[in-house]
Amino acid sequence: MGDPSSPTPPRAGPSPEHSPDHLARRLGERLPADRIAAGKAERLCYAYDATQLNALPDCVVFPESAQEVAEVLRFSNAQRIPVVPRGGGTGFVGGSVPIRGGIVLSLERMNRIVEIDAGDMLAVVEPGVVTAELHRAVEAKGLFYPPDPSSAASCTIGGNVACAATGPRSVKYGGTKDYVLALDAVLPTGELLENPSRAVKRVAGYDLTRMLVGTEGTLGVVTRITLRLLPLPAEVRTLLCAFPTVEAAARAVAGAIAGGPPPRACEFMDHRCLDLLREQGNLDISRDARAVLILETDGSAETAEREAAALADRCRKEGAIEVREARTKDEVRGLWAARKALSQAMYEVAPTKINEDVVVPRSRLPDLVAAVDGLARKYDLPIVSFGHAGEGNLHVNVMVDRADAARYAKAEAAVKELFETVVALKGSVSGEHGIGLTKAAYLPIEAGAAGIEVMRRIKAAFDPLGVLNPGKILL
Numbered sequence: 110m111g112d113p114s115s116p117t118p119p120r121a122g123p124s125p126e127h128s129p130d131h132l133a134r135r136l137g138e139r140l141p142a143d144r145i146a147a148g149k150a151e152r153l154c155y156a157y158d159a160t161q162l163n164a165l166p167d168c169v170v171f172p173e174s175a176q177e178v179a180e181v182l183r184f185s186n187a188q189r190i191p192v193v194p195r196g197g198g199t200g201f202v203g204g205s206v207p208i209r210g211g212i213v214l215s216l217e218r219m220n221r222i223v224e225i226d227a228g229d230m231l232a233v234v235e236p237g238v239v240t241a242e243l244h245r246a247v248e249a250k251g252l253f254y255p256p257d258p259s260s261a262a263s264c265t266i267g268g269n270v271a272c273a274a275t276g277p278r279s280v281k282y283g284g285t286k287d288y289v290l291a292l293d294a295v296l297p298t299g300e301l302l303e304n305p306s307r308a309v310k311r312v313a314g315y316d317l318t319r320m321l322v323g324t325e326g327t328l329g330v331v332t333r334i335t336l337r338l339l340p341l342p343a344e345v346r347t348l349l350c351a352f353p354t355v356e357a358a359a360r361a362v363a364g365a366i367a368g369g370p371p372p373r374a375c376e377f378m379d380h381r382c383l384d385l386l387r388e389q390g391n392l393d394i395s396r397d398a399r400a401v402l403i404l405e406t407d408g409s410a411e412t413a414e415r416e417a418a419a420l421a422d423r424c425r426k427e428g429a430i431e432v433r434e435a436r437t438k439d440e441v442r443g444l445w446a447a448r449k450a451l452s453q454a455m456y457e458v459a460p461t462k463i464n465e466d467v468v469v470p471r472s473r474l475p476d477l478v479a480a481v482d483g484l485a486r487k488y489d490l491p492i493v494s495f496g497h498a499g500e501g502n503l504h505v506n507v508m509v510d511r512a513d514a515a516r517y518a519k520a521e522a523a524v525k526e527l528f529e530t531v532v533a534l535k536g537s538v539s540g541e542h543g544i545g546l547t548k549a550a551y552l553p554i555e556a557g558a559a560g561i562e563v564m565r566r567i568k569a570a571f572d573p574l575g576v577l578n579p580g581k582i583l584l
């Protein structure tokens with residue numbers, strides 16, 4: 110874990126010019142009063158994300174337009190006050206935690222779906238739109254926005270763009286970055302970068318849209334997003350395939366997918382996940398099952414059924430001991446609810462979850478699960494794994510108590526070794542959560558010294574004074 114207290118300028122200090130009241134007054138000269146909150150209770154609500162790390166901002170601002178975002182950034186740049194963009198606060202790497210104090214810029218009021226264009230098959234949205242709301246809105250028009258992070262009920266499209274979020278459906282459809290056609294963003298210096306293009310392709314100089322996706326609020330604040338849409342598939346089929354060992358399930362992922370069109374989802378849960386779900390009565394599955402895959406197909410009724418049958422056959426050939434189809438809407442909902450309940454259920458094992466979202470080429474998944482098992486034994490720590498296995502993406506959760514310093518240090522050593530292993534397997538330290546604060550110390554393992562240096566130059570070109578989300582990605 111990166112240390113939230115390591116020094117990174119600039120810092121809003123405790124001097125009177127940077128006190129919450131003073132800051133609120135100065136901002137009040139530029140914005141309507143209801144856009145600003147400086148009370149302790151309100152600031153506490155914007156101090157954390159899903160990592161449970163927290164740091165109190167000096168002020169929270171709720172802009173309602175790109176012009177208001179630009180006002181805040183012009184002011185903060187001139188005063189060298191840190192600004193931390195925030196969407197739903199569901200990030201898993203401390204990206205929206207204001208570790209240097211300053212202003213949290215919450216995009217939650219910029220939450221309009223501006224337009225859904227069925228002809229050009231695109232949507233134009235503000236960054237604070239909650240992902241699941243966009244799903245519902247486009248599906249009501251027979252359209253489909255595939256990126257579906259498991260946090261969709263509370264994360265925002267702006268946060269998804271900033272983190273290049275993916276989800277179960279990415280194995281077939283790709284992630285957020287594959288759907289962003291254009292972006293408007295405010296740069297740390299306060300300039301508004303507008304891209305009104307609605308074309309599905311474009312080769313016009315440096316691709317600043319792609320450049321901004323996945324930069325975790327360190328290069329610009331995304332204020333408007335144009336997203337590509339697809340037709341809504343008519344039918345979805347959902348299978349649960351149980352395997353006698355974790356290794357067999359990991360091997361089956363590559364085997365099941367290799368032989369045909371990619372499934373719409375291919376999610377993996379290991380034996381510890383199954384034990385937790387059984388204990389909580391969330392999944393009815395035989396005791397012989399030590400790992401499961403949830404597989405989905407979609408398309409026309411005929412296609413979804415044919416592909417599901419072929420996948421079931423391939424899983425049986427790969428050693429599945431049970432293949433079951435969820436036939437009713439309730440059964441399908443129940444399976445996904447169990448999968449989504451995992452994130453919370455894990456706290457039964459220990460109070461602190463170090464959740465790493467490593468990714469390897471699909472064919473190396475068996476090596477990764479073997480390595481994770483080896484780490485659990487070597488460091489004598491419970492490690493629970495699940496994830497979007499169809500993409501080789503595994504959430505490796507090292508369960509520990511942060512208050513137990515000795516065990517926490519062991520967990521950190523295990524995590525470092527995990528990262529070295531995935532890079533050796535030609536994977537990546539992050540498949541979807543990003544680097545933020547908690548992985549910044551490990552980015553050099555993957556990016557190398559030259560890669561880090563180029564990233565520093567890019568950061569300096571966008572943010573010469575280092576005011577936007579300091580201390581994230583680059584230490």
Ligand SMILES: Cc1cc2nc3c(=O)[nH]c(=O)nc-3n(C[C@H](O)[C@H](O)[C@H](O)COP(=O)(O)OP(=O)(O)OC[C@H]3O[C@@H](n4cnc5c(N)ncnc54)[C@H](O)[C@@H]3O)c2cc1C
Nearest residue numbers: 196197198199200204259265267268271274275326331541
């Ligand atoms: C239970 C749970 C399940 C999850 N499942 C998944 C999953 O399946 N796939 C996945 O990819 N992630 C997953 N996540 C992680 C998280 O939900 C995603 O990273 C999500 O994209 C974060 O969106 P947010 O709106 O909550 O952003 P926040 O957490 O508020 O911010 C995340 C980062 O984006 C920046 N940011 C936010 N808005 C903007 C903006 N408008 N402009 C510029 N920067 C901005 C912030 O500064 C920060 O660095 C999960 C998290 C939880 C808690």
